[in-house]
Amino acid sequence: MQANNLNLRWKLKTFENLTPTELYALLRLRSEVFVVEQNCVFLDMDNKDQFSYHNMAFIGEELVAYTRLIPPQKVYPYMSIGRVVTSPGFRKKNIGRILMHESIQTCYTLFGKAPIQIGAQLYLKKFYESFGFVQSSPVYDEDGIDHIEMIKQPDSV
Template identity: 65%
Template sequence: MQNVFWKCKPFDQLSPHELYAIIRLRNEVFVVEQNCVFQDADDKDQRCFHLMGYHDNQLVAYTRLVPAGVSYPEISIGRVITSPAHRALGFGKALMTQSIDHAYRLFGKQPIQIGAQLYLKKFYESFGFVQVGEVYDEDGIDHIHMVKE
């Protein structure tokens, strides 16, 4: 895998350029690529940490690290994105490894809950997540809740 430089910051320490890159990547994947019309600005970002992976000074991977009690009773990893132009290069696996490590560092080692797109179930299982509950529809895409103990 190619070199990735990782940054993790709380919302109020993001530069305008970092915030713009995050919003641009989230729109590129969740709105345009996945053809979902949804309210991405959900008032959770301000309470979260933002993990950014850069390659050649370009944001190529991102997650939102969510404290317990914001999305779920457990801590959470959300808005998991790898740039479409940089997929199949191992950035997604590196992103999840970094996300789990950073979540434990920030919030302590405790269960992590995610709302995962169903087609990525095996990907998340490879990191120790297990499905809890039934399949549900979110913005026209099948999802499942998963927890890593």
């Protein structure tokens, strides 16, 4: 089953407008993947959620994909997409591609057509390149996982 058959329902909220149930769901999904699945002990709650937009995809009442959209000058000089995550039970359904497309378009709507900068896990380099992101830093270690910074110009892909 592909994502277009799954009836994805999108919600975009600021931190202040998240319900307790939505906040719990997004923190749980991030913890499930970034801490448990990737066996990476780190503090996910990094004081960036408060000034970010939270882009959530639901199927029914279940959060199946999420990104955090960060305004320019908060983390990087450019706007940023972070905490890109798809629920393990919903992988191989093209949701990750739809999530990134939706996140890029939402960034342009929120912050204008300008470059987007991300800190990406190295093994996902080709995935992000397919959206027009280009590596902009050497490989660096973040919490035991190889990462790179990447930038997408607004006219690429």
